[in-house]
Amino acid sequence: MSSIQRNLVGIVGALAFWEAIVAIGLIDAFLLPPPSAVAMAIVTLLEDGSLVIHALSSLQRVIGGFALAVVVGGVLGFATGWFKPFADFAKPTIEAIRPIPPLAWIPLAIVWFGVGNAPSYFLVFIGAVFPVFVGTYSAIRAIDRTQVNAALCLGAGPWLLFRDVLVPPALTIVFPAMRIALGIGWMCVVTAELIAAQSGLGYLIQQSRLLFQIQNVVAGMVVIGAIGFAMNVVMERMERRLNHWNHGERNG
Incomplete structure (x- = not known):
């Protein structure tokens, strides 16, 4: 039996168990509807059409906030990892803000941006920017400076140094950090939509709860999990394509 077949058997088995425990009355079907x-x-x-509209709204917010987090976190991570004087100024402030949970920013996000898309973008950014920063900073700090010095001695300019010496080894650390950041951002956007949005999967879940449509609540949760899984698969495939040389070495 292949790995994919075992995965399918596991999913089907879990769904069958869920259906069975509801059917025999171990769990109230109102509290947890069966599959x-x-x-x-x-x-x-x-x-x-409501599910597609809400899902697209959530995706739009998470992609926008995540893209901004990648740019800001990547630039800050590179700058603090490469330029020690800048790190001496910036890193203590960043490390002081980083432990604050994204959910703690919700009251300020509502005060600053009101109710709508902006708080969701902001919370996704806050949730995703620090994993990207830490990953980029760690990747730059881990680069062998001997290789950098050798490239400089051979006449490599700033762009060539960045593209051929710094980026390839850094990607092996940065991409896993980006995958973590995207997962956190996805959780943040759904949480923000529960409180400060008029659309999105979080909003759908909240409205369904108020109307006691528990089957829609669970449906929204299932879709959230499915989209999160799909995004992680996409990121993994992008990582394999960009880091093919590293995967080839590992497999060899």
Whole structure:
């Protein structure tokens, strides 16, 4: 049996167990609807178009906030890792802000930006920027300076040094950090939508809870998990393509 087949068997088994414990009454079907009811809810939400609209709203917010986090976190991580005087000024402040949970920023985000898209973008950015920063900083600090000095002695300019000496080894650390950052950003956007948005999967879950449509709540959770899984798969494939030389060495 292949790995994919075992994965499918595991998923089917878990769904069958879930369906069975609800069917025999171990769990109240109102509190936790069975997979069959959740599947029907997903179909209904797809038919009326609301699920697609909310999912696209959440994706738009997480992609925007994550992209900004990659740029800011990457630049700050590179600058603090490469230029020690800059690190002496900036790193203590960054490290003091980094432990603050993204959820703690929600009251300020609402005060600063009101209710709508902006708080969600901001919270995704806050959640994602620090993993990118730490990954980039660690990657730059881990680069062998002997290779850098050798490249400089051979006449490498700033762009060639950055592209051929710094970026390739750094990607092996930066990309896993970006995957973590995207996962955190996805969690942050859904949380923000529970409180300060008029659309999105978090908003769908909150409205369904208020209407006691528990099957829609669970349906929204299932879609959140599915989209998060898909985003992680996409990031893994991008990582393999960009780091193919490193994977080749490992496999060899």
